[in-house]
Amino acid sequence: MPLGMNRPTWSAFFVPEHRFSRLAWAVTAAVALAAGLAACGTKSGLSVGEAADGGIDRDLDTGVVDSSVDTRPVDCLSDVDCDDGVFCNGTEHCVRNVCGPGLPVECVPPPDGCSVGRCVEGLRSCEFRPVDADEDGHLPDSCGGDDCNDTNPTIFGGAPELCDYEDNNCDGDVDEGLAYVGLGEPLPISTGFFGAVHPDVVFNDTGYHAVFDDDLGGGQVHHVSVSADGRRPSPATPVTFSSVLASSPDLTWTGTEMALWHHYHLDEAFQGTVSLSALDADGRVIRRSVAATPDVPDADMPAAAFNGTEWGVVYVANLASGLREVRYLQARQDGSVTVAPQVLASSVAIPHVKPAVTWAGSRFIVAWGEGRTVMIQGRDRTGRGVRWTRRQPAVADPQVTLAFADTSGDVAVAWTSVTRLDGVHYARYGEDGTARGTAIQITRDFAEHTGLSMSWSGRELAVVYQATRTPVVGTFLVRFVPDLRWLSPPGAVDSLVGPNSGPAIAPSGREYGVAYPADTPRTEAVRFRLAGCE
Numbered sequence: 001m002p003l004g005m006n007r008p009t010w011s012a013f014f015v016p017e018h019r020f021s022r023l024a025w026a027v028t029a030a031v032a033l034a035a036g037l038a039a040c041g042t043k044s045g046l047s048v049g050e051a052a053d054g055g056i057d058r059d060l061d062t063g064v065v066d067s068s069v070d071t072r073p074v075d076c077l078s079d080v081d082c083d084d085g086v087f088c089n090g091t092e093h094c095v096r097n098v099c100g101p102g103l104p105v106e107c108v109p110p111p112d113g114c115s116v117g118r119c120v121e122g123l124r125s126c127e128f129r130p131v132d133a134d135e136d137g138h139l140p141d142s143c144g145g146d147d148c149n150d151t152n153p154t155i156f157g158g159a160p161e162l163c164d165y166e167d168n169n170c171d172g173d174v175d176e177g178l179a180y181v182g183l184g185e186p187l188p189i190s191t192g193f194f195g196a197v198h199p200d201v202v203f204n205d206t207g208y209h210a211v212f213d214d215d216l217g218g219g220q221v222h223h224v225s226v227s228a229d230g231r232r233p234s235p236a237t238p239v240t241f242s243s244v245l246a247s248s249p250d251l252t253w254t255g256t257e258m259a260l261w262h263h264y265h266l267d268e269a270f271q272g273t274v275s276l277s278a279l280d281a282d283g284r285v286i287r288r289s290v291a292a293t294p295d296v297p298d299a300d301m302p303a304a305a306f307n308g309t310e311w312g313v314v315y316v317a318n319l320a321s322g323l324r325e326v327r328y329l330q331a332r333q334d335g336s337v338t339v340a341p342q343v344l345a346s347s348v349a350i351p352h353v354k355p356a357v358t359w360a361g362s363r364f365i366v367a368w369g370e371g372r373t374v375m376i377q378g379r380d381r382t383g384r385g386v387r388w389t390r391r392q393p394a395v396a397d398p399q400v401t402l403a404f405a406d407t408s409g410d411v412a413v414a415w416t417s418v419t420r421l422d423g424v425h426y427a428r429y430g431e432d433g434t435a436r437g438t439a440i441q442i443t444r445d446f447a448e449h450t451g452l453s454m455s456w457s458g459r460e461l462a463v464v465y466q467a468t469r470t471p472v473v474g475t476f477l478v479r480f481v482p483d484l485r486w487l488s489p490p491g492a493v494d495s496l497v498g499p500n501s502g503p504a505i506a507p508s509g510r511e512y513g514v515a516y517p518a519d520t521p522r523t524e525a526v527r528f529r530l531a532g533c534e
Helices: 017-039
Strands: 093-095 098-100 115-120 125-130 180-188 197-204 207-213 221-226 245-253 258-265 272-279 285-291 298-306 310-318 324-332 337-347 356-359 364-370 373-379 386-393 398-405 410-417 424-430 448-456 461-468 473-480 491-497 504-507 512-519 524-533
Touching: 180 473, 197 245, 197 512, 197 524, 207 245, 207 258, 207 512, 207 524, 221 245, 245 298, 258 285, 258 298, 258 310, 272 310, 310 337, 310 356, 310 364, 324 364, 337 364, 337 373, 356 398, 364 398, 364 410, 373 398, 373 410, 386 424, 398 461, 410 448, 410 461, 424 461, 448 504, 461 504, 461 512, 473 512, 491 512, 491 524
Parallel strands: 180 491, 197 504, 272 298, 298 356, 398 448
Antiparallel strands: 093 098, 115 125, 180 524, 197 207, 207 221, 245 258, 258 272, 272 285, 298 310, 310 324, 324 337, 356 364, 364 373, 373 386, 398 410, 410 424, 448 461, 461 473, 473 491, 504 512, 512 524
16 A cells, blocks of 8 residues: 555554553553452451562562562551450550550559559459558558558457567567477587587578587687578587687678687787687688787687678776776778777776677667676767767676667667676667666566577567576576567576576577587587577
């Protein structure tokens, strides 16, 4: 046909091949897009395309470049699609087509701490009720109730008193009306040693630890560990090593190690030192003795207290003139002296018995017997000055013990006569020396009371002493003194023959461990026994 003719032919309806390919691709893409859009808004979880990523085939499915449409599963279009119908777990939310959990409903009680709130699904709201953490039916005393310990269901106002070393009826006393006696059988802990005397005892995480000296103070100091149940003693092992005698041990658990203050008597008369050794938690020696006093005069009967960084040490110095002095020093944990020994008292009326010292939260308090007086003195932070001095009348030769009741902030002092039928007396002072009432007598039996020791358990004061009713028979008793309003009945730990030194007591948090000397028909010995209520 000549060029330019307009005659229609069948080829006029024919689409060239390259144009058909483009058209077919467009139609196919439109159909796929429509199908994807139709699937949107459902919870079928179908994909609607691949993520927009700049033309990269992320999913490696067909080698086809990814589309710009998000292909993640679709859970929801709005928060309504995510609501599970549960009120207390909060409102669910739709975020980027995915359901997320809500925040649980928080029921905030009033700020007085006397009520607790909880979400109640049936009410679809919060409910508030009075606080009763131990569910014993009694509100805590801080909220006007009569429950002094809302973590223990056996403790509330009017509860029966149990043998659990707790104040069950919230009257301020512990185990009142219950007899405190020796528990289990006495353990001999000085087997193999003659003349075992001067025991002391502490408690730590590994159990009880007792020390004593042998040969009536003419030998060495030995250590014994006893299991927390009071049944299994270890063999006694020496913890002082000297060609001269070591005696008068005073044992303290510092929280990291046991400190053993003791006396070393030198070869010459009226020569001896107060020295410090260190034991680990199991009783092994980790630092041998360091002398804290000069050789002269003879330094004996040490008592020590630790404040976390320093020691306060009080002891008796025996002078060649016949005078005795009560002296005081301060030292670092390793025994190096920071405050040189000072004379607190000098008199022929000072008995050869152990003085006392305690750390009272802000200062050291010391006490000793002098003539017919018990002296109690507070030291300042440097240890060099006297904050206050108090005097308690006593019969001749008082033996004194101290303890700090750290929950009440009071210093407790107890004393008895070494030589008279006078009983055990007790008084309390604040850290500033303020008297808390008047002194009282805590024993009513007419006997010679000696061998006094006292310890604060965290709940009560335990006083252990010897009551000798005849020249040869003595009984070690434990009396518990939570405050001045009430005294528990004494409990006999053991009856024995003529001990010549006093007992020591240590709390474990439940029972108490008592180490005490016991004369047998053939030799002196040291025994250990638990004491507590039954």
